[in-house]
Amino acid sequence: MALPSSGSISMYQVNQELGRSATASLSLNDSAVRGLAGKSSGAIGMSDLRGKSSWVLQTTITIGSSGSNYGFSNTVFGSIANRNFHGRTITYLARAGFFNGSGFEVDGSHTGSWWDKFEVGGNTVSERTDTGVVTNGDTAWNTWAGGLSNTQALGGRTSGTHSLKMI
Known part of the structure; x- marks a missing residue:
């Protein structure tokens, strides 16, 4: 399932989207998060994750x-x-x-x-x-x-x- 395209997004949801434990340690700069956002470098924010899905x-x-x-x-x-x-x-x-x-x-x-x-x-x-x-x-x-x-x-x-x- 994709992350929400509007409203708030939690790190809990990001972990789930990545197939990880919901409580696993995670930062926006993690390579998996950058891959999900489609941003290999530069500033990254939660808005970069809107509507993104790793289930493709x-x-x-x-x-x-x-x-x-x-x-x-x-x-x-x-x-x-x-x-x-x-x-x-x-x-x-x-x-x-x-x-x-x-x-x-x-x-x-x-x-x-x-x-x-x-x-x-x-x-x-x-x-x-x-x-x-x-x-x-x-x-x-x-x-x-x-x-x-x-x-x-x-x-x-x-x-x-x-x-x-x-x-």
Whole structure:
């Protein structure tokens, strides 16, 4: 999730955005904070962090299929050029026929919010509406905006190589 675009921003929120403990020691001059703000040098302030997000992945996805599922599933079908998403490995990102929407899964047990939406080939798919549920040791987010049909999931794409952006 992104830092607030208006109002106050706390160091607690900055730590969370960076995937750190909320109470970890942090200063505006830390390299991670500068990277988040997009300011490698010079004066930096909290306003430089407005709307910034460290939860961004820009890569490509080659959509494969298995039954009524299309997308990527941990070497079973499809592929992603970069599966690393904020220090985790994507194990699944697909339009899935069994729940009429899209699913996203990362390795290991995690809680909280990971993104607002994703785009495939420049088409915004949906905003995330569910929280992570741990099954078989991995965390899966399985429900996208209510009423999302199979043809909308992954931008309606069932094959080909497309840009993928998760924000």
